[in-house]
Amino acid sequence: MHYVYEETNSLDDRCYTTFGLTPEILMEHAGLALAHAVKKKLTCKKSALFVCGMGNNGADGIVAARLLHGAYNVSLYLPFKIKSELAKLQLERAKKVGVIVVDELIDADIYVDALFGAGLNRPLDDLTCKLLETLNAKQGYKIACDIPSGILSDLTLSSVIFQANETVTMGALKLALLNDNVKDAIGDIKVANLGISRNQYETPSSLFLLHKSDLRLPFRIKKNANKGTFGHVAIVQGSKEGAARLAGMGAFHFGAGLVTLIGEKPKKLPIYLMNSETLPKNANVIVAGMGLEMPFDEVALKTLLLSNTLPLVIDASLSQHPLLCEIIASQKPLVLTPHPKEFSSILELTCKEKVSVEAIQANRFAYAKRFSLAFPHVVLVLKGANTIIAHNGELFINTYGTPALAKGGSGDVMSGMIGALIAQGYTPKDAAISGSLAHALVSRKFTCNNFALTPIDICKGLKWL
Known part of the structure; x- marks a missing residue:
């Protein structure tokens, strides 16, 4: 960098x-x-x-x-x-x-x-x-x-x-x-x-431009290993179950040994993903928010997320819900992955500051840095044409993203990827940096028409980074 x-x-x-x-x-x-x-x-x-x-x-x-x-x-x-x-x-x-x-x-x-x-x-x-x-x-x-x-x-x-x-x-x-x-x-x-x-x-x-060489892929060096060696990602499934499924696919393709979707068993589930109504005892990280339509059982979700010490990756709907304030106040290791509109809601919830999407986009760096200093235990992944990873006043800028990623479901895959790296022992900051880089670089390796990239193509493309 x-x-x-x-x-x-x-x-x-x-x-x-x-x-x-x-x-x-x-x-x-x-x-x-x-x-x-x-x-x-x-x-x-x-x-x-x-x-x-x-x-x-x-x-x-x-x-x-x-x-x-x-x-x-x-x-x-x-x-x-x-x-x-x-x-x-x-x-x-x-x-x-x-x-x-x-x-x-x-x-x-x-x-x-x-x-x-x-x-x-x-x-x-x-x-x-x-x-x-x-x-x-x-x-x-x-x-x-x-x-x-x-x-x-x-x-x-x-x-x-x-x-x-x-x-x-x-x-x-x-x-x-x-x-x-x-x-x-x-x-x-x-x-x-x-x-x-x-x-x-x-x-x-305190500002850094990320390069391809900063990507740390989760290669499996240890030979004496089993699926538990590479972590267990638990993904909270919402009413829009496809979002959690995509996050699960992203986590599994990015090296997690086990991936479990928490909630009712969906009608269709890739054979390598598991399902449970409760949090697996051996889970290493919880990914939540994608596909979580309002209203939902707030008490049950709060218990699931906060009655343990597991790190969290929070995306989508939870970025706009008051429960986020309790999650941040818990001081648990936390990665937030909002797009600008969701970040606007986060700022209003946590900083009592109403900021329009236009204002955020005009000066993304200032808002990201201010938030990261206010909550130094949180890693912010502010998605955009140039994604910003902010942590404790430091900003890491990823310019490799392409318009091919501007599709529903792309962000769900990235949240799962970040969760997979945390499960495999990465720090939340390092997981956010490498997850964001891998996600963007896959889109650059896509050789077909850029309008045709799908979230599943992102998962498949991780094989060739």
Whole structure:
């Protein structure tokens, strides 16, 4: 996993004070990384237009144009008067080597957005919005310098955002690039080296971007084993019994030795799933909430969930029921797996805070972190285009999810998978991280039409991770 930052100005300042680097050195390396990205898409017959702003982000673009000029057909478009002293210096250098500055937005094969970067702290004016709309309508390949223009430093958005195929972000990963509402605008993210290694540039952070290598699959290393060695998952079955069945399938396919659905015996049950009306004595974890339609026997469910010390995975309907407050107050090990609407209900129940789904989606990180600090024994898995696993102030961001997972039942399977890992000895946090990663990566390995993925395909796909 890699660190993620809300801002990187402090990291730049550390380069100046600790390593003796200068803003100009960092800028030269930023321009070099941007030029390298552009060069990959250029041939002798193609052209690139750098659309540069008035500050240091614009200066990065000017440096890149200078580095490419002579070998490739590049030009600059400066829609605003240059203000930054470094930008003025870089423009003077670019002109001296012969870089062409055009006075209107011309057609090109590659468009580079170097207008604002991470420092944008105000909504864009109408003129700039029209410029971005025109750029977005162009057919060429689009690269953003640092952050696509229109994404503000406080994670809010302007009415128009540059739609990048690729973003070259400077120095380190920015949190603003990982929110759900910009996933369609950032393209592939590349992190540029600014003159020292990334390890030296970065300092510890409580925010992390997960990678495939962070997935810990429950491989069976121990040879002297039996089904009890790999845990027993108990899943509470609601009136919509199919949801519990999918959770059970997810748990079994992800390594649990035994899986029991608690409740009336369903009409159809996969032969590898068991059924019981009571909690099995050897259960290691309880998964509950999916398919649990209101009303239900609250007293019986409370006894089932709280009359023991077993860890819990809570999803769906229980996220919106007052019983959740008692579950959290019990201090039992707990994983919550809500989607944004369910998280809105959780915040109202537990924090007495009414927050709309729109507000949550606009700043998922702040709400997830605040909740995790309020309840440090709880692991929150906030589902979305980029799923957030939050625990005790730390956020782990999973960007591997695909639209193929946007179907009823997908979340039920993931809850079962997380329960399976807990049953096999993972901590709740590690189970949430690996369960979320495996769930997302399966969708990426699906080779058929992405609209056709089913929850059962997710279970089957776990065999091939």
